[in-house]
Amino acid sequence: MKSSPNDQARLLELQAIDIRLQQLDHRAKTLPEIAALAGLSSDADALRRELASSNGALEDARRELGRIESDVAVVEARIKRDTERLQGSSSVKDVAGFESELAGLRRRQLDLEEIELGVMERVDGLEAAAAELTGRHDELAARIAAAAAEKDAVLEALTSERAHAAASRSSLAGTLPEDLLALYERQRARYGFGASLLRGGVSSASGVKLNENDMAAIRSADPDEVLLCPDSSAILVRTAESGL
Structure with missing residues (x-):
């Protein structure tokens, strides 16, 4: 020939342009911004799992607290009812029965209130932990958004440079x-x-x-x-x- x-x-x-195009393609695939974003996304996934577990434990504790509060309300209602019946009774036998039942109900009330206090403290601790994790999640989400914007800006610049180089290549190749x-x-x-x-x-x-x-x-x-x-x-x- x-x-x-x-x-x-x-x-x-032409060879110089092709080398530059290869370099741009390689850089677009290996941007440190992409690796940084992947690392942040991985951290976010782990944090979301931790937050979901924390929220699950909090919901369980709240449901437990609700059940105990319901039990306390039932006992309080029975105490009120038996107290009213005691006050309205003139039967010695009935009075003795009401007093015995009221004593048992009050012991049950004390036991439930002690349990209720412990669960309330656990709920407070779980709420604080969930709030701390939520704060970390929101902060990480902001960092991810910033990293994504930075990556997009770099890729946009590379895409523009590549388009210019490709146009130059096409123009040059057309003259050969x-x-x-x-x-x-x-x-x-x-x-x-x-x-x-x-x-x-x-x-x-x-x-x-x-x-x-x-x-x-x-x-x-x-x-x-x-x-x-x-x-x-x-x-x-x-x-x-x-x-x-």
């Missing part, structure tokens, strides 16, 4: 001979580099200095002959810096 030295040299510009561009694209897809600058006898794509036999073959080739680098298989672009 033959192509003008000028067109071959412009492949280096079709057969030369096709060869460049094929070699780049296969080997990673489509074009390589020969500078001082060293191929930029491989970083390897070509041996004398290869250099002799290159020197004998016409300037418009399209050559491939023997090490990288990229199109070997010759310039005044090539050391020929």
